[in-house]
Amino acid sequence: MVIICICRSSYEAEVAEDTPEQTTVARVHASDADAGENGHVTYRWADHTGSTYGSVFGIDAETGDVFLKSRLDYEQQQTYKVRINPRFGCWFVTTQIVDDDLAIQ
Numbered sequence: 658m659v660i661i662c663i664c665r666s667s668y669e670a671e672v673a674e675d676t677p678e679q680t681t682v683a684r685v686h687a688s689d690a691d692a693g694e695n696g697h698v699t700y701r702w703a704d705h706t707g708s709t710y711g712s713v714f715g716i717d718a719e720t721g722d723v724f725l726k727s728r729l730d731y732e733q734q735q736t737y738k739v740r741i742n743p744r745f746g747c748w749f750v751t752t753q754i755v756d757d758d759l760a761i762q
Contacts, residue, residue, distance in 0.1 A: 703740035731756035
């Protein structure tokens, strides 16, 4: 029997639009009860997410860290919903962009 623990089915993050590239904005996590290599979980974008948002966000296949690959612009897009496929299952990460013009100084 294979037991997979997906900590949460969805995650949310709020990110300021002036957040620097390469900043981690979310981390997803799953574990597999199998021992050794069979228990190793890796992460990747679902096909639609990779082709649509792969220039904006990246994902570390080993850690599940979701990071920025480019600058964000609140006026261009306020919310991103990306889909991540671990070796088993999938998650959604919804990222809300905070407008610099509205940020409290």
